[in-house]
Amino acid sequence: MPRLLLVTGMSGAGKSTVLDALEDMGWDIVDNLPTGMLHDFVHAPGRSTNHVAVGMDARSRGFDPQALPDLVHSVPGVRPEILYLDATGAELIRRYGETRRRHPLAQDRPAEDGIGRERDLTAALRLAADAVLDTTDFKPADLRDELRRRYGEEGDELVLTITSFGFARGISRTADLVFDLRFLPNPHWIDELRPLTGADAPVADFVAAQEGWDEFMTRTEEMLAFLLPRYWAAGKTYVGLAFGCTGGRHRSVAAALAMGERLRARGFSPNIRHRDLARRPDDSLELGQARIEGPEKS
Structure with a gap:
């Protein structure tokens, strides 16, 4: 059965890197998909039967951390999973400083304010996740290796x-x-x-x-x-x-x-x-x- 993986979590924790790695492994991926389009995307006419990874976070239209777990598990014909990406506050601040991007929940305030708000906002989603991956200590190559181990093949062992x-x-x-x-x-x-x-x-x-x-x-x-x-x-x-x-x-x-x-x-x-x-x-x-x-x- 194809897998449906919701990739979510803290902004700046590596969602784009994760989706790129999954795409390289043959998954169908889409980022910042409006929540109302999830069913249509997964079962779009002519879409391949590959595994599907969908990136959603605070920037996604209709993002509701309380409702997302039920939404993902309501899609028929797939095996739903949730991957929550996290990193320490200090590391997220460092990453935002390097990229000079604004946090989506703190457009006119310091990044740490947005990080705190987002951590509170997504707390229920983190609890509902099938896997929580802290990327603080991962270099991009290490993160890709970890994802290949987890999602590269359908495995029957731990x-x-x-x-x-x-x-x-x-x-x-x-x-x-x-x-x-x-x-x-x-x-x-x-x-x-x-x-x-x-x-x-x-x-x-x-x-x-x-x-x-x-x-x-x-x-x-x-x-x-x-x-x-x-x-x-x-x-x-x-x-x-x-x-x-x-x-x-x-x-x-x-x-x-x-x-x-x-x-x-x-x-x-x-x-x-x-x-x-x-x-x-x-x-x-x-x-x-x-x-x-x-x-x-x-």
């Missing part, structure tokens, strides 16, 4: 993404489950390991040799083996796991890669993403954590 990240640079916003690796000694403070990452064997071996690593990984694997099939059975299509350390370059990377291998051995097909792997080593980010962890961790 779409599982494992992300490594650094708490010092902000918690992962795309994760359903977050695991903190900061209980392990920090390889950043070992001179020969500092320039390496958790993808390098010396760091991976160092982390794996620490007390508590094996038990943590085994217990986490067993918990995920229990949870993931139940998420799928409950109708959850996408699950994000995130492993965090201080800077996002050593412990979290090693854990994400190792857990990916463990879950593949159990029959899952996780995608691995390292949010902060390309960052340069930064003592200033690590020092605050060293004070918390104590000298035995440094």
Whole structure:
């Protein structure tokens, strides 16, 4: 059955990029379609039987966040879904500053005023969404990759993404489950390991040799083996796991890669993403954590 995907959410969160990516994957797309034309567009004479993606937000004529979920689910002959795009207020303000565009709900006021109004306006729509995708940390290429994983093929299995990240640079916003690796000694403070990452064997071996690593990984694997099939059975299509350390370059990377291998051995097909792997080593980010962890961790 063809899919009908409503792409909505916060203005500036990447709707145009999402629609362009879906069009490249063969979807029929239209942006800012008046709500009253949705049925006619989906079932227009001669239209192909491709999946359909419709972009609607505060700029769309007749936009009613309260009524939209029922409208989308009233279209016959398709499998309806809602994708809500979000980003932090600071990131949305930055994007509006770069493009020099005015926010649709704050034509004569600062962008942050419009962002606040829009977040309140679309709160019910966010709750009704089948998937919420926070694009704050995504580069356009990363966002396209994520969309290909989610919407490129009709799948019959859970779409599982494992992300490594650094708490010092902000918690992962795309994760359903977050695991903190900061209980392990920090390889950043070992001179020969500092320039390496958790993808390098010396760091991976160092982390794996620490007390508590094996038990943590085994217990986490067993918990995920229990949870993931139940998420799928409950109708959850996408699950994000995130492993965090201080800077996002050593412990979290090693854990994400190792857990990916463990879950593949159990029959899952996780995608691995390292949010902060390309960052340069930064003592200033690590020092605050060293004070918390104590000298035995440094």
